[in-house]
Amino acid sequence: MWRRGLLLRPPAVGFPLRIRSSQTLVQYIGSRASSSQAARSNSDPDVSESYPREWIDSIVAQQKGFGHAAISVKDMNLLIFPDYSYLPRHLNRVAELQSRVAAENSKTGKKLIIGEYPDLRELLEYIYDPNLRTNLTYANLKKWITTNGGISDGSMVPWRIIDLFNLLANKRVTGNDAKELTYTFLMMHHISEDQRLMDTFGKLLDRNLVAGFGANTLKEVIWRKVDEVDAPVFEPKLTLQSAANPTANSDVSPLQVSKSGKTPIHPKTAKVDKFEVALGKSLEPPFDPLFKDGSEWYASRKLDGVRCLTFLDFLVPSLSPSPSSDQGSIKLVSVHFVSRTGKEFTSLSKLEEQLRPLSNLPDLRQWLVADPLIVEERPEGVVKRLILDGEVCVMRPKTSDELATSQARDDGSVAESMWIANDPFVEDFSSTVSQMRRSETIEHLSYFVFDVLSYAELNAKASFRAHEGLGKSFGRRIEDIRYLGKWLNGQLDSEGVKEKMIKDLKQIKVSDVKDVEAMVDRAAREGWEGIILRKDTGYKGKRSSDIRKFKKWLDAEYKVTSLDTSSMRLSVNGVFGEHNALANVWIEHDGHPVSVGSGFTAEQRIRYAQYPEQIVGKYITVEYFGESDSMEREKKASTVGKKSLRFPRVKMVWEEGKRGM
Secondary structure, three states: OOOOOOOEEOOOOOOOOOOOHHHHHHHHEEEEEEEEHHHHHOOOOOOHHHHHHHHHHHHHHOOOOEEEEEEEEEOOOOEEEEEOHHHHHHHHHHHHHHHHHHHHOOOHHHHHHHHHHHHHHHHHHHHHOEEEEEEOOHHHHHHHHHOOOOOOOOOOOOOOOOHHHHHHHHOOHHHHHHHHHHHHHHHOOOOOOHHHHHHHHHHHHHOOOOOOOHHHHOOOOOOOOOOOOOOOOOOEEEEEEEEOOOOOOOOOOOOOOOOOOOOOOOOOOHHHHHHOOOOEEEEOOOHHHOOOOOOOOEEEOOOEEEEEEEEEEEEEEEOOOEEEOOOOOOEEEEEEEEEOOOOOOOOOHHHHHHHHHHHHOOOOHHHHHHOOOOOOOHHHHHHHHEEEEEEEEEEOOOOOHHHHHOOOOOOHHHHHHHOOOOEEEEEEEHHHHHHHOOOOOOOOOEEEEEEEEHHHHHOOOOOOEEOOEEOOOHHHHHHHHHHHHHHHHHHHOOOOOOOEEEOOOOOOOOHHHHHHHHHHHHHHHHHHOOOEEEEEEOOOEEEEEEEEEEEEEEEEEEOOOEEEEEEEEEEEEEEEEEEEEEEEEEEEEEEEEEEOOOOOOOOHHHHHHHOHHOOOOOOEEEEEOEEEOOOOHHHOOOOOOEEEEOEEEEEEEEOOOOOOO
């Protein structure tokens, strides 16, 4: 993974330990290290003595060409922090120049304007070099980002835009690898989130600012001095501190840390007005198109709660030079709960308390290090973000009717495995919304987690290509959720916590249309709000067809015309047995017979089979997911093309006759 900065050994120790800029810098530091080592005494000097001022000043000067904003000494190492804000400011200058020059008609006027941007001279002369070819167009890059959008491992990502173009021009990287490297560069410098900056970068990549000038015009420009203009410059910060006795007020981070120690909800890597999450599209039968391309899907209940993303911000200590040494403990420094639009929830402090043990999750460091994006830089390390996506539900006990309708079955179907037998609670949507709007802490809730993500994945609008720790398919992310939930609840058990709020939302793999229809039928039978289908692919932080939601409840009253019975295995008083029972009733919809078999309790099925007059000729309220054309699925509805009901279920039987209220 590419790191947040350069970690260099002092001159007395020898060759640099970790470099992520250019070979030129490596050679430079290496030569300085060799000369300094020869002059050093055998005794261990203090930190300032081990870093000769001339040597440090030279490094600071070098970094102005590589985008590094801060240098510090820690554990006998020189740490150079990258300046992530420089390139956006640099591209804003390019956009400003382009706009002004394009509006000027005379060549003399254009040259005068260009001369006011001496800080851009090197870049302009570079891109207008007639011999330069970047071998990548902006149009192809945008298309690739939309369809793929992966990031590289960072091993070749330069800091300067010219160094990036050199890699492309010299074909050090080609094809999709070149696009991947370029996209990583843009994400690293927070360019990918700003369309204006992206378009400016695209003009540079295409070597055409569309401003009516070229290489010949640049040759005639009289450039002003850099110190005469208000241009962005690198401002490296140098802090010399003893590893044994670090200063309390050490200022080495280019990002200011708040006095409270809390991280921002939306740092530079995620602007509020562009905050998006994965959202689904509605699904209507027939379900065959889901499987046309061989896709695999996971189905779950559509919960009747409030969508809630949890931002867990962990301070990851700087890695030690020695792999065998203690790398320091990861600390949870902030927890933010936000809606799908980025609005903060402030009533979930009880949930926050139960999430705090996650700083000790065994695989946490591996997950965080894999993420290239950071929330904040601090003297002692970087803050990385892990994201849980789920639904907050305030639960209530089921009514006796709801308990009776939720029958335990043991038919072994895929749909049955989604259902939790004898679950005595159900979501209370109105209470959930009401309590989530308040600032008072919600004492009793359930948080059903259905995704776990890196910060980079949340910010990317397209799926990452497969990387170590990134771009996981939904099936693999389910494994992470189960691992996290099992470990966390084990920790809470050891602490004596009885009411655990983190819940596992069952995700069931479906492989064909029959499985999906069984899920929808189960949803109708149990009175769920619907079902959600998620494709087994990488995360996309936008509305896409990778998530499909099936929900379309309607209801109406119908007169029962007849019924069918069959032998059914039902649970009566907790004991399964074979019973002669009502299988379905028949009603008429739009003049055509329709079968309704879901929604009856076991007691009703047995009683109506024995006493059919208690329901035949009576009215029932039927809930359904919309209309469909009958395809001769029932003998009594054999006319092709007639209107039928999709997944109907009985909501109420009016045994007294017609509905009275």
